[in-house]
Every structure is written in C-alpha cells, then in structure tokens.
Amino acid sequence: MVQTVVAPVVTALLYLLIFSHVLEAHVEVYPGVSYSSFLVPGLVMMSMLQNAFSNSSSSLIQSKMTGNIVFVLLPPLSYLEFFLAYLGAAVVRGLVVGLGVWGVTLWFAPWQLPHPGWLLAYALLSCSIMGALGIVAGIWAEKYDQLAAFQNFLILPLTFLSGVFYSIHSLPVFWQTISHANPVFYLIDGFRYAFVGQSDTDPRLGLLVASACFVAISGLTLMLLRSGYKLRH
Amino acid sequence: MHAIRVSDLRKRFLTTQALDGVSLEIQQGEFFGLLGPNGAGKTTLISILAGLTRADSGRAAIMGHDVVSDYRQSRRALGVVPQELVYDPFFNVRETLRIQSGYFGLRHNNAWIDEIMHHLALTPHADKNTQSLSGGMKRRLLVAQALVHKPPVIMLDEPTAGVDVDLRRSLWEFISRLNREGHTILLTTHYLEEAEALCGRIGMLKAGRIVALDATRNLLRLTNEHCAQLRLDTEAVPAAWQSRLMRDPDGSWRINFSEYSDLEALLADLRRANVQVTEMRLQEPDLEDVFTDIMKRT
Numbered sequence: 001m002v003q004t005v006v007a008p009v010v011t012a013l014l015y016l017l018i019f020s021h022v023l024e025a026h027v028e029v030y031p032g033v034s035y036s037s038f039l040v041p042g043l044v045m046m047s048m049l050q051n052a053f054s055n056s057s058s059s060l061i062q063s064k065m066t067g068n069i070v071f072v073l074l075p076p077l078s079y080l081e082f083f084l085a086y087l088g089a090a091v092v093r094g095l096v097v098g099l100g101v102w103g104v105t106l107w108f109a110p111w112q113l114p115h116p117g118w119l120l121a122y123a124l125l126s127c128s129i130m131g132a133l134g135i136v137a138g139i140w141a142e143k144y145d146q147l148a149a150f151q152n153f154l155i156l157p158l159t160f161l162s163g164v165f166y167s168i169h170s171l172p173v174f175w176q177t178i179s180h181a182n183p184v185f186y187l188i189d190g191f192r193y194a195f196v197g198q199s200d201t202d203p204r205l206g207l208l209v210a211s212a213c214f215v216a217i218s219g220l221t222l223m224l225l226r227s228g229y230k231l232r233h
Numbered sequence: 234m235h236a237i238r239v240s241d242l243r244k245r246f247l248t249t250q251a252l253d254g255v256s257l258e259i260q261q262g263e264f265f266g267l268l269g270p271n272g273a274g275k276t277t278l279i280s281i282l283a284g285l286t287r288a289d290s291g292r293a294a295i296m297g298h299d300v301v302s303d304y305r306q307s308r309r310a311l312g313v314v315p316q317e318l319v320y321d322p323f324f325n326v327r328e329t330l331r332i333q334s335g336y337f338g339l340r341h342n343n344a345w346i347d348e349i350m351h352h353l354a355l356t357p358h359a360d361k362n363t364q365s366l367s368g369g370m371k372r373r374l375l376v377a378q379a380l381v382h383k384p385p386v387i388m389l390d391e392p393t394a395g396v397d398v399d400l401r402r403s404l405w406e407f408i409s410r411l412n413r414e415g416h417t418i419l420l421t422t423h424y425l426e427e428a429e430a431l432c433g434r435i436g437m438l439k440a441g442r443i444v445a446l447d448a449t450r451n452l453l454r455l456t457n458e459h460c461a462q463l464r465l466d467t468e469a470v471p472a473a474w475q476s477r478l479m480r481d482p483d484g485s486w487r488i489n490f491s492e493y494s495d496l497e498a499l500l501a502d503l504r505r506a507n508v509q510v511t512e513m514r515l516q517e518p519d520l521e522d523v524f525t526d527i528m529k530r531t
Contacts (some may be wrong), residue, residue, distance in 0.1 A: 024389055063321075066319060066320075066321075066322070067315075067317050068319045068320060068321045070285065070315055070319060071321065071332075071333060071334065071336070071378065072312075072320075073284070073285055074283055074284070074285070074308060074311075074313055075308060075333075075336035075337050076304065076305035076306070076308040076309050076337065076338075077336065078305075166386035228287060230285060232284065232285055233246075233280070233285070233286045233287070
C-alpha cells in the first residue's frame with residue numbers, strides 16, 4: 001500500500017507544490033484557468049499512467065525472476081483471461097493512485113469537473129493502454145534492467161513530453177508536430193478537458209487515438225500471450 | 234482411458250534434442266517413475282504435459298484430454314510439483330492455497346485446504362508468510378498447491394531434492410496414500426532407492442529417448458549380478474578362487490556372481506581348506522545397478 005499508492009501520491013504532491021509555487025503567478029495556460037488547476041489533471045493522469053504500467057510489468061517480471069509465474073501458467077486459464085486479470089489489476093491500481101493524487105490536490109486547486117463522462121472514459125482507457133503495455137514489457141524483459149530501460153527510455157519521455165506541465169501551444173511548431181505523434185499527449189489533453197473544459201485538441205479525436213492505441217497494444221499483447229512468447233517455451 | 238498418454242513427442246532447444254520421439258502410456262492409479270541422468274528430458278516431458286512447454290511434434294494427453302487443444306480439462310486433471318523451490322513472497326500459507334484454488338475456479342475450498350495442510354504438517358504455519366518458511370516447508374507448500382484442486386494425476390519433479398530424511402519420509406507416506414486412494418503419480422527423482430521402493434513401473438530416459446520401460450520388478454531382473462562379502466579367519470584363500478575374490482580395504486573379501494551355485498562352490502572349497510567364514514553379507518542387485526547398466530549399454 002505504501003509503495004504502490006502512497007509513494008506516487010507523495011511524488012505527485014511534490015511536483016504540484018514545486019511547479020505551482022514557481023509558476024502560479026507567472027503562467028496562465030488557458031484563460032481563466034489557474035496554473036494549479038491546469039497542472040492537477042496532468043499530474044493525476046501521469047500518476048495513473050506510470051502506475052498502471054508498473055503494476056502489470058513489475059508483477060510479471062518479478063514472477064518470472066522468482067519462478068512463481070508457474071502458479072498462473074499451470075491452472076486452466078486462457079490467454080485472454082490471463083490478459084484481463086493483469087489488465088484489470090493495472091487499471092485498479094492506476095485508478096486508486098489517480099484518486100489519491102486527485103484527493104490530495106483538492107487542497108491546492110479549486111475543485112471543478114464539468115465533464116465527468118470524459119474523465120471516466122479517459123481514465124479507463126489510459127490505465128488500460130498502460131496496463132497492456134506493461135504486460136508487453138513484462139513478457140519481453142528478462143531482467144529488471146531491461147524493464148527499467150523500457151520505463152526510462154519509453155514511458156517516462158512519453159509522459160513527460162506530453163503536456164503534463166505545459167500546453168503544447170507554447171512549444172515551437174516542430175515540437176508541436178512531434179507532440180501530436182505522442183499518444184500520451186491525447187490522453188492528458190482529453191483528461192484535462194474533463195476538469196477545465198478546455199484542451200489543445202478536440203477530446204473526441206483524443207478518444208479515437210486512445211481507442212486505436214488500446215486496440216493495437218491489446219492485439220499485440222494477446223498475440224504474445226497466445227504464442228506463449230517468453231512464457232511457455 | 235490412460236492417465237497419461239504421450240505419443241512420438243519431440244522437442245528441440247536450439248542445438249539440443251531434448252525429446253526425440255517419446256511415447257509412453259501410464260494407466261490410472263499407477264505410481265510411475267521417470268528416471269534419467271541430468272539433461273535426459275525428464276523435466277521437458279513434464280513441462281509439456283503441464284503446458285509450460287510446447288512440443289515441436291507429437292501428442293500428449295492427461296486423462297484423455299489433449300494438453301494443447303483441450304488444455305483446460307487436462308490442466309484441471311493435473312497437479313504439478315515443480316523442481317524449483319518457488320513461492321510467492323507476498324502471502325502466507327493459507328492465502329497462497331486460497332489464491333491457487335481461485336485459479337482453478339474453486340471459491341469455497343477451505344475444508345480441503347485445511348485437510349491438505351494437516352496432512353503435510355503445515356497447519357501450525359498456516360499464517361506464516363511464505364518467505365519465513367524453511368526449505369522443507371516451502372517444498373510441502375508446493376505439494377499442497379499442486380493438490381488444491383484434487384487432481385487425479387500428480388506429477389512430482391524431483392520433490393525430495395535437498396529435503397531432510399524425516400520430511401522425505403512423511404512426504405512419501407502422504408504421496409503413497411494419495412496413490413492408494415486412486416491418484417496416478419508420475420515421479421522423477423535421482424534417488425533410485427526411492428523409485429525402487431515406490432514405483433510399480435519405471436521408464437528410463439536418455440538423450441530424449443526412452444531406453445527402458447517396464448515394471449520395477451522386471452527391471453530388477455535384468456541384472457543377475459549378486460555380490461557376497463565375506464570375512465574369513467585367515468589371510469589365505471584357496472588358489473582356485475584367488476582371481477575371483479577381491480580384497481576390500483576393511484580386510485573382507487568380495488565376490489560377484491550370477492549363479493548361487495558359484496557361491497555354494499566357494500563355500501565348499503573354503504570348508505575343505507579349513508577356512509572359517511566368520512561373517513557373510515549378501516547384496517541383491519538394486520535399481521542403481523540396473524540403471525547404471527542400462528545407461529552404459531544404450
């Protein structure tokens with residue numbers, strides 16, 4: 001509980017304290033929206049993404065390293081059930097951490113939620129995408145180092161360079177274009193729309209991109225599980 | 234219906250042919266031993282039956298259920314005790330068994346969990362985290378995990394490796410009881426005396442092939458090399474026997490023979506030479522002799 005929920009909440013809180021303290025008075029990303037209000041949805045989403053990924057990937061790599069993966073490979077579970085179980089756990093962890101981060105940030109930013117439906121859709125999709133990606137990473141990695149590389153060189157850049165702390169409209173055109181190629185940008189942008197009612201792109205486009213990503217990554221994950229890649233020799 | 238049926242199973246790992254056309258049928262209720270040197274293919278065969286490894290060709294079935302096309306039923310019918318001492322460090326013994334039951338769709342399995350914990354002497358440790366268990370306890374927990382869904386077929390892959398004598402004995406008593414109650418047991422072990430005492434039938438694997446497959450008593454008849462160890466009251470033995478009698482470091486004499494008439498002739502000659510036998514021990518051929526002989530010959 002401390003490691004899986006409290007620690008990411010504390011990390012997000014530190015980000016909020018530092019960035020909002022430094023930038024609150026100087027930056028107004030959207031008209032009428034304080035920087036803290038802008039930042040909170042990004043932090044909640046970033047925490048959800050990272051924790052959903054960590055949950056499935058670390059569960060798998062740890063089981064593989066210790067050998068107790070056999071306990072889930074021996075029972076009569078289909079590859080689809082295997083996928084749904086790990087995905088479900090990742091989504092639950094992501095949502096619990098997201099709720100925790102949101103809960104503690106309520107003291108620092110005014111509470112508003114004009115589009116709860118978008119919040120739910122983006123939260124579930126985002127955790128599912130990262131949960132599925134975590135399964136891929138957990139299956140592929142044979143050592144903790146490889147998983148760390150996946151996390152440090154793919155997940156972290158994708159989440160940090162996705163508009164958590166800024167609007168992509170503040171970037172040069174080149175980087176704006178690059179940002180549009182980053183699927184995590186749409187997740188954060190759409191999620192933010194649910195909170196502040198404003199976003200860099202149409203949230204419907206974001207939902208489409210997110211859905212396509214989920215289908216693609218889930219397809220890849222199911223393919224790996226079905227073939228038994230690095231799980232069943 | 235056979236408890237286990239394997240036909241022409243082949244599996245290759247890069248440059249190693251782990252299984253090279255293995256065919257095997259094990260009847261329900263048998264206590265079957267699978268023996269072989271390291272790398273013979275025992276664990277690969279067990280892994281294929283358990284669905285952990287996929288065969289390149291051939292078929293395998295548990296209780297008539299194909300391990301690939303009908304894997305749900307075949308895995309329900311099978312309990313596997315893996316060779317490695319693996320455990321989930323986040324749970325205690327009871328939680329581990331409840332979770333394992335859940336994987337098999339068993340929600341209300343507490344009565345059976347209590348029973349297997351009792352028989353495996355795990356009840357006093359039910360609330361202990363698996364990390365704090367001794368090696369022997371962890372091994373028992375693995376056996377318990379394999380039994381949570383009451384499988385008719387149980388495969389034990391070297392279950393007594395590194396286990397002390399008391400635990401080994403209690404483990405075999407429990408497994409023998411399960412066998413008497415109708416469970417089919419497939420055992421791999423390097424302790425050949427265990428296999429000889431427990432298994433009604435034995436298969437021997439070498440380099441991925443079955444090189445011997447028969448009832449244990451029939452295999453024991455394959456070698457008729459007996460050994461007698463004698464202690465005599467003199468240092469001199471009749472000249473006719475000097476070439477066959479071997480001196481052991483403790484001063485006793487040893488003779489290998491295939492016919493008891495040889496021993497009778499020796500004793501008669503000793504009597505005639507006024508040599509008194511002060512001690513004599515006979516050693517019957519055992520599975521180790523048979524195993525060694527078969528592995529050399531094939």
